[in-house]
Amino acid sequence: MNAIIAVKQYITKMVDDCGSGMKVLLMDKETTSIVSMVYAQSEILQKEVYLFESIEQPNRETMKHLKAICFIRPTQDNVELIQQELQSPKYGFYYLYFSNRLGKQALKAIASADEQELVREVQEFYADYFAVNKNLFTLNIPCCYQNMSWKRDKLDRSIEGIAALLLSLKKNPVIRYQQSSDNAKQVAEGLKRLINKEGALFDFRKSDVAPVLIILDRKEDPVTPILNQWTYQAMIHELLTIRKNVVDLSYVPGISKELKQLIFSGEQDEFYDKNLYRNFGEIGQNIKSLMEKFQEKSQRSQKLESIADMKAFVESYPEFKKMSGTVSKHVTVVSELSKIVTEQDLLALSEVEQEISCQTSHSNAVEMINKVLHNEKATDLNLLRIILLYALRYEHHSGNQLHRFLDVLSRRDFPDQYKKAIQAVLQYGGKKSRGSDIFGGNTPLSITKKFFKGLKGVENIYTQHTPLVQDVLDSLVKGKLSDGQYPYATGSPVRDRVQDVIIFIAGGATYEEAYSVQNFCSINQGVRVLLGGTYVHNFKRFVKYYIS
Template identity: 50%
Template sequence: MNVTLAVKQYISKMIEISGPGMKVLLMDKETTSIVSVVYTQSEILQKEVYLFERIDSQNRDNMKHLKAICFLRPTKENVEHLIQELRRPKYSVYFIYFSNVISKSEIKALAEADEQEVVAEVQEFYGDFIAVNPHLFSLNLQGVTRGRSWEPSMLARCTQGLTSVLLALKKCPMIRYQLSSDMSKRLAESVKQIITKEYELFDFRKTEVPPLLLILDRSDDAITPLLNQWTYQAMVHELLGLNNNRIDLSRVPGVSKDLREVVLSAENDERESVRRGEDVCKNLLTHHDFRRGSPKVDSVHLDAFVDNYPQFKKMSGTVSKHVTVVGELSRLVSERHASWTKVKQYVGCASNAQLHGWELVAVKLMRSLLFAQMVQAVVEYGGKRIRGSDLITPTDAVSITKHTKGLINGVENVYTQHQPLLHDTLDQMIKGRLKDSQFPYLGASSLRDRPQDILVFMIGGATYEEALTVYNLNRSTPGVRIVLGGSNIHNTKSFLEEVMSATGHSGSSSRAHGGGFHSSRR
C-alpha cells in the first residue's frame, strides 16, 4: 500500500490519455496541492505539460493550441466553473478528471454546457487526499471538531477523503472504531454508508484476510503532539513548518534565491539516492587535483565525470538544501536557548527587578493566565474522563520514577524513547489482541486472522512521530502493510490551535463524443 504511488499513477494516466502535444493542467486550490506533493514541476514538464492554471482564475488567455487536463474536486463551485469554461472554451479539447465521486445530475449539467463538443473525457480518479509520504496522508483540515461533535462540513470531507484513499488503494475494508469516541463511530458509519451506496466501485478482488480500517480520535493521545519529536521531518515541522512537504526558508539570513522554498520529500530524498550521490562525489574528489584547481584530464576520468555529472549536480542541490535546513534548525535552537538565558539573567538582575518589576509581574501574569487556559483546554480535550485507554500507566510518583528509569536504561537515544499510544494500539491489533470492547467492528463479526492491510485514520490530526512508528512497524512486521492518515499533520502550534478551537477557548479553520456524454470510473 503506497498512497504516493497511487496518486502519481492517476496523474500519469491523465496525461497519458490526453495523448501527445502541449497541455495545460487546470486545477483548483486543493488539487494543486495534491499534485505538487507527488510531482515536481520539472517532472510534469517532461510530460509536455507546459502551463499550470487555476479553474477559478479570471485572467486566463485563450490558447487553442493547448489541450486542457482538468483535475478538480467534485464541488458545486468547481462544477459551476467548468460549466462556464465549457460555454466559452479557452483550449482546444478538455479531458476532465474528478478526484472523487460526482453525481449524475452534475454530469448532465456539464454535458448540456458542452455545446461546442470540446470534452473528450470525463472520469473519476480517486486522488482526493495529500500523499505526504508513501505510508502517510493528510486532508489538510484544521478545526474538525466543536466539543465532542463534528463540524458537519468536516465530517463530509473526511468521509470523502477516506473513501478516496480506499478506492485509490483498491480496498473494501472491515471497519473498527474507537468506542469512547462518538466522532469515530459517526465517521465509521458515514464511510460504511458510501461503501454500501457505491458497492460497484468497491467490488475489488477478495483477499483471504480482508483489509481493515481503524478510526481513532486524537483526544485519546493528547501527549504525543505536545512533545518535541526528535526526528528530522518532525523537527523541521516543529521549528520551520512543513506545508505540503514544502519549507519556507525565505526568512533565513543570507539564504540564496533558489533555496527560499525547498521540498522535503521522502520520495525524492531516499537514502539509497544519497548513497549513490556520495559515491559520485567521492569519485569526483578522487580524480580532482585541488592544488591545481583542475581535474585530471584523461579520457577515462573525463568520461566518468561526464557520466556522473547529472547525478553529482542533483546531489549537490540536495546536499545544499539539507545543509541549509539543518543550519537553520541549529540557529533557531541556539537563538531560543540564548533568549531563555537572557530572560533568566534579566529577571535575576536587582536593578531590572526594581525598575521594571511591574512589567515583569504583568508579563508573568499574562503568561500564567494563557498557560492555565491552555492546560485547561488540553485537559478538556484529552483528559482522563475523555480517554478510552490508559495513556499513562504508572499511577504514583514512585512507580513513575521506576518506570522512567527502566525506559532510559539501555536506550541509545533518550530523546527518541517515547512511543505514541498508536504503537501499542497497532501492536495489539497485529497480534490479534486489540479488545473488541474498546475497538468494536462496525456491523461485522471479529476478524479471526491477523490483519495484513491496515489503514488508520486519526480524527483531529496525526503526527510525524506516529508516521515513523508506522514506518518502523511496516519494516519489522513481514506481511503487514500499514498506512496512516489524519485530518491534519500536527506540530505543537497547530495542535494547540485545534485544541483551543475544539474546546471553545478560541474564537478563530467519462468520455464524450459528439452529442453522447458519459462518464467512467477508475
C-alpha cells in the same frame, strides 16, 4: 499500500491517456497541491505538459492548440467553473478527471454545457487526499472541530477523503472505531453508509484476510503532538514547519535565494527519503558523509585532461548539480535545527518532557519543572509543553501543583492565551474525554533508551514515549484489540493475523506516529500499515487549532 504510488499512478494515467501533443494541466487549489506532493514539475514537463493553470483564474489566455487535462475536486463550485469553461472554451479539447465521485446531476450539467462537444473524456480518479510519505496521508483540514465536535462540512470531507483512499487502494475494509469518541463513530458510520450506497465501486476481489480500517480520535492521545521530536522529518516539522512538503526559510538572515523555499519530498530527494526516520545525531553523520562524497566527486570533476574527461563531466553534470543542491539544502536545514536546539536548550527540556510523560514519581516531576521554570533559555511555547504534560499526567493527583506553576509563570509574563490553553487541553484530552489510560496505568509502557551519537557534548537522550497508535497496532496484530473499546461498524471479528491496516486519526496525525508505523512494520514483517489524519500536526499548530 503506498499512498504516493496510488496518487502518482492516477496522475500518470491521466496525462498519458490523452495521447501525444502539447497539454495544459488545469487544476483547482487543492488538486494543485495533491499533484505537486507526488510529482516534480520537471517530471510532468517530460510528458508534454507545458502549462499549469488554475481553474479559479478567469483571465487565462486562449490557446486552442493545447489539450486541457482538467483534474479537480467534484465540488459544486468546480462543476460551475467547468460549465463556464466549456461555454467559453480556451483550449482545443478537454479531458475531465474528478478526484472523487461525481454525482449524476453534476455530470448532466457538464454535458449540457458542452455544446461544442469538446469533452473527450470524463472519469473519476480517486486521488482526493495528500500523500505525504509512502505510509502517511492527510486531508489537510487544519481545524475540523467546533466545541470538540465535527463541523459538518469537515466531517463530510473526511468521509469523502477516506473513501477515495480506499478506492485508490482497492480496499473494502472491516471498519472499527474508538468507542469512547462520538467523532470517530460518526466517521465510521458515514463510511459504512457510503460504501453500502456505492456497493459496485467497492466490489473488489476479496483477500484471504480482510483489510482493517480503524478510526481514532486525536483526543485519545493528546500527548504525542505535545512532545519535542528527534527524528529528521518530525524535527523539521516541529521546529521549522513543513507545509505541503515545503519549508520556508526566507526569514533566516543572509540566506541565499535558492534556499528560501525548500522542497522536502522523498520522491524528489533520495537523501531525505533514506533519512526520514533517522535521529538527529545520525543525520549529522550522514550529511557529513554526503558532503565528503560531493567533495570527492567535485575534485574528480576538475581533472579535465582530455576530451573524454570533458564529455564525462558534461554527461554527469545534471547529477553533479543535483547533488550540490541536496548538500546545500540539508546542511542549511540541519544548521538551523542545531541553532534552535542550542538556543532553546531543547535536549534538556525534551528529557524533562519524556520523564513527565512516562515516569510515575510526582515529586520528581515537580522538582524537574521547578528547575525548568527558571531556565532562561526555555521559550514560552516549550514551557507550555511541559506544563501541559504535567496537567494531563497528574490531573487528579492529590498534590497537584498546577496553580503554583501558573503563578510562577505569571511573573515571567507567560501569555494569557497559553494559560487558557492549559485548561482547554484538560477539557479536550483529559481523563474524562479518553477511553484508556495513555500514561500506562492499565498496561505498562515499555521504556527504551536511544542513544544519539554524533552530537558533540551529548551522550544520550531518552525517547521513552510510545504513541497510542503503536499500542493499538500491537494489540490488533496479536488479536487482542478490545471489541468493546474498538467496536465494528462493518464486518465481523478478524481472527487471522491481519495484513493490511489503515489508521485514520480524526483531529490530526503526527510525524512521530508515522515513524512508529514504519518501525512497527519493520518488526512485523508481512503487515502493511497506512496512517492518515485530517492534518499533520506540530505542537504550535495543535495548540492553535485544537486547544486554544
